[in-house]
Amino acid sequence: MVDVTALGARVASSAVVPLVKRLFVRDGPGAGLVDRPVRISALVSFRGEKRDVTPKDVDKIAAELVRRALASAGPGEEPVDAAEAAAVKDALARTLARLGEITVEDYEAVGLGPERFARELGAGVPLAPYGLGEVGTLLYERLLHTASLHILNFLTQRSTYVARQQTVQTQQLARLVQAVDVLLERLPSQSAEDAGFEERYADHVAARHGTLTIYGLDAGTREWPLDTAYLSLEATRPQAARDGRRSPEYPTLAAEQVLAGHDQVFLRGVAGSGKTTLVQWLAVTAAGRVYDHGMPHLIGRVPFVLPMRRIVRPDAELPLPGDFLRAVGAPVAGEQPPGWAERVLRARRGVLLVDGIDEIADDRRAAVRRWLRELVRAFPGNLWLVTSRPSAVPQDWLAAEGFHELDLARMGRTEVDTFVRRWHRAAGAEESVGESLLASVRSTSELNELATNPLMCGMLCALHRDRRGFLPQDRRSLYEAALTMLLERRDRERELHGSDGVRLAYATQVQLLQKLAWWLIRNSRHEMDRDEALGIVNRALPALNLDGAGDEEVYRALLLRSGLLREPAEGRVDFLHRTFQDYLGARLAVQEMDLDLLVNHAGTDQWEDVILLALAHARPKEAEHMLLRLTGLGTPRGTLLAAAGLRYAAEVEPGVRRRVEAGLATHVPPPTFEAAEEVARAGGDLVLGLLPGPEETDGQDAALVVMTAFHVGSEAALHFLARFREHSDADVQRLLAASWPKFDRDQYAQEILAHLPEQWAVEVATTDDLHTLRSLGGWRHIFVSGAYRVDDLTELIVPERLAHLTLEAPHPVEGLAWLTAFPGLRTVSVLTDLDEAVIRQVPDGVELHPSASLSSQPQG
Incomplete structure (x- = not known):
């Protein structure tokens, strides 16, 4: 059989070029400059006002490319059958249609080259729905590469491209001149010794901070190249509201741009939110001898990375500038010319990155603040970034020293998608493994709640890959792995041993955290006063082996190092992840034998996860007692909770299992459309895991299942509905089309509407x-x-x-x-x-x- 990878090359240019030209409108003279960038999407012929072809013609173009490729293989040598060829055509047509969506300009596309441009086109077209095999996927990729090559060649031949490219080159030259001017301004005449050392120091910064270490993960790669790992997050300014809470003040800005508008920034972020990674990225960018990175405020500057856990020593003075490199153990410290660091700071060329105020003992923080104040006053005009976890120091801790406070925002859907895909590329994992994890994160509420920062996303990636594409089969194992990482391994691997005066063992932290969690759940609270938290800790101390540590000391250690607690406002404390609160609270509820209390709250949405996780912790007889009581409530809610709980309980007596399953059969699938709404209202996301999938239903039952998910209306429901998008039943298809207004418009269109057969x-x-x-x-x-x-x-x-x-x-x-x-x-x-x-x-x-x-x- 013919080599598939050669088929794309066999399609003659004389055949491809006319097809490619039909995808674009004819251009006119001039550089084509307008008040906004001219993008490829404005040039395609099946969008906008100048339409030479219809979207249906894009299908014909793709079909012709596939036909010619297969014809070049010769009779009897076709690598795919007719059905696979049709699937390749559909996938290729959808990919070429992305020319109407792609945001890069023509000259930028040419700069990408055919391989990267093909990846850019294909990035928004998941291949899984087309059911391509290995050979079909290879054929699709080769044809896409061939088309991309000719598309880029066609773009370079447009009359507007030449004129515009000259304009772009002029603009690039102007930016380069500006960068040189900035560089000359910031680089006073240097001795050869200083200049030579700065070059060696820049190489050291790039080598030392150019990789990102992943702490506390049992699987996957432990280090990434920083340029691959770095993910641009957002920073926002905290604002005190009337009730004392802090809410973000928009608009946000990219975290790497925080020093563009302010010389001095104090940046807060929760555990694992990316503070240290941002410090590394700023250091490597400032040290790099590249001037087109879009950050002119870093050009010609010298970074000093100052991790607090390394430079703050017991009973030792904090370092002066000349001792910065020695304090952090830089191997080039001995080569530093006398007075070099002071000369850099006097010239206002320094970028001082002070990382981890929370990682030093509380009794040293006042000294650190004085040290910062003296350095800022002695060497004005330099850039300063100081980072900390939110609860380590009070609000406006450095305001008197002229620092502007910002918070790192939690990751959104786009950042999570980007992180997961980069992680799997860096780990050498199959792309399908990452996409499988993303599908789980989007469709499972507890995973969605966990994936809020790089640390937790990295944990999910590692666990998912270690288990060959599956997360732990039960939530209890997932949370245990996460707790071990957060409460024990991360600080140990970062060499943080009792940095705040007391070191709490893993079991001690879990015991205290679950007492706080169960108190919040029992009292229907989302947060507690600090005094209430101290009281809970104080009552627990006599039973804990902590060598006389006081409640204040233990509470502070728990708050700063666990990564699970935070103080959202002065004097208040809550759990950063509600899902961990439910897990820990359920654990203590089982220990305290509060099983009936759990069942009595079955009708309350906020107790749903607590009940299910309690079933995961319960012993067999305890679990059976809860399941029978839930079924005996005689409500759809109780029945659904019991049915979902079967998956959590490790062992269930067969008679109890049959009784729970019989109760479920009366509600799932629902008998009528009215019942579908009632079941959705009673079960919410819970019911999605109990509904049959598209391969298990047809006709009226399939429509009823779709209607139930429609009424649930969550993001998890959207992903559940996506499984039905190719269902053959016409009523299902009509319902899917009609369900669009219930969900996020763009997401629903991309994941469901774009795939409907009619x-x-x-x-x-x-x-x-x-x-x-x-x-x-x-x-x-x-x-x-x-x-x-x-x-x-x-x-x-x-x-x-x-x-x-x-x-x-x-x-x-x-x-x-x-x-x-x-x-x-x-x-x-x-x-x-x-x-x-x-x-x-x-x-x-x-x-x-x-x-x-x-x-x-x-x-x-």
Whole structure:
């Protein structure tokens, strides 16, 4: 059989070039400069105003590429069958359609080269839905590479590209001149000795801080190259609200830009939020001899990385500038010319990165603040970044010294996706393993709650990979692994032994944390006063072996080092991750035999996870008692909790199991659409794990399952619905199309609408809805709900794709002559409660259905 990797190369340029040209509009003369960048998406021929082809023609172009590639293999040598070839065509067409979404400009795309440009195009098109085998995937990749090569070559031949590239080169030259000017300003005449040492020191910084160490993980790679590992997070300014809480003040800014607007910044972040990684990135960027990184405030500067845990010694003075390198153990310290560090700081060229105020004993922090104050006053004009966990020092701790306080924000969905994919690339893992983890994170609420910072994301990646693509099969094992990492291994591996006066053993920390957690749960509280927390710790001390440590000392150690507690405001304490609060509280509830108390709260949403995790901790007889009591409640909620709890209990007597399963059968799948809503309301995300999947249902049952997930309405429900997107039942397809308004618009469009085999009616209510459908290449049947502007419809609906249009008209329709803008339109329905006078305004061929309101059932 022919080598698949050669097929793309066998398609002659004379065949590919005409196909590629059809994807783009003809250009005009000039550099094509406008007030905003000209992107490739503005050049494609199946979007915008200049349409030479329709989105359907993109399918034909992809089909022709596949046909020619297979024809070049010769008769009998085709590497894939007809079904696989069709799947390759579909995947390639969807990828080429991303030309209408891609955000890079033409000259930037050329700079990427065909391999990276092909990856950029393919990044937004998951291949799993197309069911490609290994050979089909190779064929897709080779054809995409071939198309990318010719696309980039075509872009370089556009008349506007040459003119624009000259403009870009001029702009790059101007930026380089500006960088040189900044460099000359910051680099006074240096001795050869100083200049030579700075070059060696820069190499040392790049080598020492150019990798990121992962602490406390049992699996996966332990070090990444920093340029691969660094993830741009956001920083936001804390603002005191009236009730004493701190809420973010928007807009946020990229964390690496915190020193662009302020010379002195005090940055707070929870354990594992990326503070040290940011320090490393700023150090390597400042030390690098590259001037086009978009951070002119770092050009020509010298970084000093000062980890507090290394430079603060008991009963020792804090280092002066000349001793910075020796204090951190830099091997080049002995080569440092006398007075060099002071000369750098006098010239205002220093970037002083003071990392980890929380990692030193409390009684040394006042001395550190004085040390910072004296250095800032002695050497003004340098850049300072000081980091700490939030609860280590009071708010505005360095305000008097002129420092601006910022907080590192938690990771959002985009950052989590980026982190997971980079982690798996760095670890040499298959891309599919990372995508499998992302699917689990998106569809499982507890994982979604854990994936809020790089440390926790790294833990999930390592555990998932270590178990060959699966996380621990039970939540108890997952949380135990996370607790071991957070409470024990991380500080030990970072050589932090009792840095705040007392070292708490793992078992002691767990015992104290679960007492705090159970108190919060029992009292239906999300946070407690600091005095309440101290009281709980104080009452526990007599039973703990802590050599006379006081409650204040133990509480502070627990707060700063566990990574689980935080003080969201002065005098208050809560758990950073609610899921750990539930886990620890459930553990103590079982120890205290509070099983009936748990069951009595089965109707309260906030107790759901506590009950399930208690079943995971319970011994067999205790678990059976809880399951029977939950089933005996006679409510959908109790029945669903019991059924979900079967997966948590390690051992269940067969008779008890049968009773729980019989109760579940009365609710799942629900018998009617009304029952589906009731089950969703009673179970929430819990019911998703109990519903049958698409391969287990058909017809009415499948539609009822989809309706149940629709009423759940969470992100986990969206991912559950995505499993049904290729279901053959027409009612399921209609329901999926009609469910769009319930969920995040863009996410639903990409994960479900884009994959539906047939385009049923989709409701739009805003121009953003129309923009999203346009990004999919248009839609066949659109239901416009509420008031609309004719200009928006004619501008944003892809004319060639629209076949059926439904308008809900709360006000009189001022004529429908504008419908002639849609040449493929076959039927129009207008839902209105107006009289027949309106009908006379409707052009011939337009169908009008009088109706008082939008039907609750999807329009087919």
